[in-house]
Amino acid sequence: MMVRTGILSGARMFAAVLAALVLLTACDSAEERAEEHFQSGMAFVEAGDIDRALIEFRNVFKLNGNHKEARLTYARIERERGNIPASFGQFLRLIEQDPDNLEGRRALAEMALETGNWEELERHGAAAAELAPDDLEIQALNNSLAYSQSIKSGNIAASRLVVQKSRDLIQADPGLMNARRTLIDYLVRSRDWDDALDEIDAALALDPNTSGLYAVRLSILQELNRPSDVEAQLLQMTQLFPGDEGVKQLLMQHYIDHEDLDAAERFLRKEAATASEDFMPVQRLTVFLDQYRGSAVAISELDKVIAQGGPSTERMRAMRAVLKFRAGDTDTAITEMRALLKDAERSITTREIEVEFARLLFQAGKPDEARALVEAMLVEDPTQVDALKFKAAWLIEEDQTGDAIVLLRNALGQAPRDPQLMTLMAQAHERNGDRALMGEMLALAVEISLNAAPESLRYAQYLITEGNQTVAERVLIDALRLSPQNRELLAALGELYLQTQDWPRLDSVIRTISSLDDSNAVAMANQLKSKMLSAQERTGDLTEFLTQLADDPEFEVSAELALVRSELAQGEVKSALDRLDELLEASPDSLPLRFVKAHTMNIDGNPDEAETLYRAILGDHPDAVAVWAALRELKVEQGDMDAAQSVLDDALAKLPKDLNLLMMQASEYERTGQLDNAIDVYEKLYAIDSRALVVANNLASLLTTHRTDDESLERAYALARRLKNTRVAAYQDTYGWVAYRLGNYEDALRYLKSAADALPQEPLVFYHLAKTYVALERIDDALVAYQTALDVSGSAESPTKLTTELKSEIERLSAEPEVSQ
Missing domain, CATH: 1.25.40 (Serine Threonine Protein Phosphatase 5, Tetratricopeptide repeat)
Known part of the structure; x- marks a missing residue:
């Protein structure tokens, strides 16, 4: 027995040693092969064949994910190519392996500063400072962070100290561009234009390829009203950056703005x-x-x-x-x-023309043929950037955001400085609920486009929704310095000042818009001024202003209508009717005047006459959606829901794809409990416009409250992802309930608690909150939420399905032997 056991043990030991040797040999072989790929990649780098070098480095990572030299080289290359997201990710992996890698920490801090990611700058800047406290470049990076914090907090004294530190750093090392940027930003904010120009020129003398500084210099020259110098600089930039289409577009815009x-x-x-x-x-x-x-x-x-x-x-x-x-x-x-x-020869040119053809087909109502053409192109050439953009756009619309992001990353590898790609990536992150990443992409698009108007508008709108009006103002002003007559930028800035009640600046914007040689711009200025006077509750001034406009033939009707609305707001219905009758004598067929008169007649207590006029208008203008809606609302006010539905049916027969009418139809189905029909209408709405948040929210809400199957839950999650981090209470309820249905109870609680605080009269929100508390075994809190839902759900004399369930749950939980604390 002993011998036999010994023989068996020896055999097992031999097998174990052999297996270990085989494994060790395999490891050695994998590492050796990884090193071969690395050396091959470096050879391609030396030869200038970067694409093949990156392929070799990716092969290294498959065999040895801890190869620091390959990771560092890959990260450097991507940064040099301008592919900041890819470079940032590679440097992050590097410091995960080697937290004390100074180059990695410095690079991450620099890229965080470039993209405005202050949290990452603070993290990596602090780590770099610990590794190299005397490094002036790292000091400049952390000084930039301190400057940003002082600006956000409005601490003027701190800003001055930071700026002095920048001056000291520049004195010690004139090549510290981050210190120079901090100083330049301070001078621009202080409107010290001459000193700012001197500092920019000093910086450009050291590095003439710093495109961002040219944009700031252009904006200063615009402020100083030096158009010939602006033209000279733009012409210089076309020579310095011959491949930058944005510069040439700016030059064209300059010529156009100056006629x-x-x-x-x-x-x-x-x-x-x-x-x-x-x-x-x-x-x-x-x-x-x-x-x-x-x-x-x-x-x-x-x-x-x-x-x-x-x-x-x-x-x-x-x-x-x-x-x-x-x-x-x-x-x-x-x-x-x-x-x-x-029969065209298959080539790069042919594929580029095919993308253009696909766009035409899509616009001509042939989307299937357009998509098939793009798909075939990408099979032939998976790197065709315009085709990748095209496909990514429709994947985003279909909520296939993961696939879209993969395609866009591929495209960014080919064209890392394409603002359109950045914008598409931002849209994909928005659909995915990653608003922070969305903001980063929009900020990069603004930077790369040199503060172009479309990119700046998108980023400013994002910042405003995030409650960051200060930065939004700066973005709009920077764009306006380059395009001072852009109506959309001026209007956005005016609306921002209206929102923040910054009346002096709003008045300045209104005067700027009014000075443009454009009737549409003047109308925009008048509208902004009307809003400002109304928001200031300056009723007399508003009336006087509108009266003056009414005397101007160009704005007569619109101003008179504004006066009518002002009179109605003040309860002067008879005066409004008299004014409308006078106007209609001169323009009896005017749609706006007839519509407002019908509305006013209803207010004056003559619904039958109003209905007659509404129907007469629709006889002449069957596509007037607002009139259909007003007629339906009149019937609702009269309590005649059958007639209201009949009006809506007639409207949809005329305009079957109108979004407003379909929304009314869906709401009516919800009101009457026809929830499957409501879901069908919302699906139709979503197919027409998948960007509408309210449609996505309502559809996701119905899918999770009315249906219990897994397919509906998955569909609801795909719709609700974009509601992550929302501040809108109704959307918080939807996202929270989807999270509950998915079993993410802590996440659900955060959203549902916030929604319940904002919607104290909505029983369904408290019901959702109570269910979440039960899942978290917080029974006392659940009972309170259930009782609140019952209290606000209405009279118990006519119990609904919800009130019945609420009572049942309260009785069940109250009867449990122990209630959780």
Whole structure:
């Protein structure tokens, strides 16, 4: 027995040793192969073949995730390519392996500063300072953080100390760009334009490729009203950054703002004439001609280019088809595109034209053909950036945000400085409920676009919804320095000042808009002034202002209607009717005047006459949604719900895809308990416009309160993800209830408690809160929430399904032997 046991033990020991040796050999082999891939990657780096180098480094990580040299090199390359998100992620993995890696900490702090991620800057800046307390660059990074904190807190004394520290750092090392940026920002905020220009010029002398400083310099020159210097700098930037389309767009906008279309055309023609194989200059010229000289002139220009032949002829033919499409000749455009692509050689150019064709097909109501074309392209070339954008956009609309983010990351690897990609990534993060990441992407889009108006507007709107009006104001002002006559930017800034009740600045914006040579702008200014006077409760001044406008033929009707609304708000119904009758004598067929009169007649206690006028208007204007809605509301006020539904049915028969009418239909189904029908209508609404938060919220709410199947729950979660971190109480209730249904009770409690505090009269919210307390075994709290729900749910004389369940749950929990504390 002993011998036999010994033999068996020896055999087992031999097998174990052999297995260990095999495993060790495998480990050695994996590490050796990882090192081979690393060396191969470094060879590609030396040869300038970065794409193949990155592939080799990714192979390293598959075999050895702890290879620090590969990780560090990969992170450096991505940062140099401008792919900040990818670089940041790689440096994060590096410091997870090696927390004391100074280069990693410094790089993370620098990128956090670049993207405005103050939390990460504080984390990595502090760690870097511990590793190298005497490092001036790290001191400058932490000084930038201190400056930001002093600005946010409004601590002027602290700001001055920080700025002095910046001056000291610059004195010690003139090359510290972060210290210079802090000083420049302070000077700009102080409106010390001359000193700011001197500091910017000193910084650019050290690093002439710092594009962000050029944007600040441009804004200062705009403030100083030096248009010739602005033009000179923009022309200089076109030489320094020849591949930056944003700079050329800024130059064009400068010429347009100063009504110098001839100068713009001369610049574009010069560019087009000197271009050999690059089609972009011709495209810019064509777009300009189309917008400012007319589509016929633009198409004629393309005809000349196409007749000359050349390597870009196919692109020009595609562009001509696009112009015809925009001019309304849809069939000809699509026919020409099909002919151009038929039997075309498979190439980069062909795929770019196919993307353009896909856009036309999508706009022409052929989405399936457009998608099929894009999918086929991506099979052939998975790196085609415009195709990736196209597909990512529809994936976002379909709530497939994970897949969209993967595609966009791929695209960013090819084009890391594309503002449109940043914007799409922001939209994907928004749908995913990652609002912090959304903000980072929007901020990057603003930076990369050099404060372009569309990107700045989007970021400012995000900041306002986050309650950060101070930064939103700065973003809008920075954009306006480059585009001082942009109506959308001015209107957004005006609305922000209206919201914050900053009357002097709002008055300044109104005067700026009024000075624009544009009737639409003047109307916008008048509207803002009316809102300001109303918000200030300056009734007399408002009436006087509207009366003055009513005497201006250009604004007569709109001003008179505003006066009518003002009179109605003050209860002067007879005066309003008299004014409307006078106006209708001059313009008896005016839709706005007739509509407001019908509304006023109803207020005056004449609903039958109002209904007659509403129906007469609809006879002339069956597509007037507001009139249908007003007529339906009149019937609701009369308590005739059958007639109200009949009005809505008639309206939907005329306008079956109108969002407002469909929302009314869904609400009516909810009111009458036809919840499956309500869900169907909300699904239809969501298919029409998946960006509407209220539709996503209502649909998710119904799916989780009315249905219990897993498929509905998954659908509700996909819809509700974007409501994460919301401050809207109704949305908090929806997200919290979805979280409860998924078993995330702590997360559910946070949202539902907040919703209950904000909606004290909504029994369903307290019911959801009570269910969550039960799941968390907080029975006392659950009883309180159930009782509150019962108290606010209405009379027990006509019990509903909810009140019956509330009473049952209260009795059940009260009867338990021990109540949790």
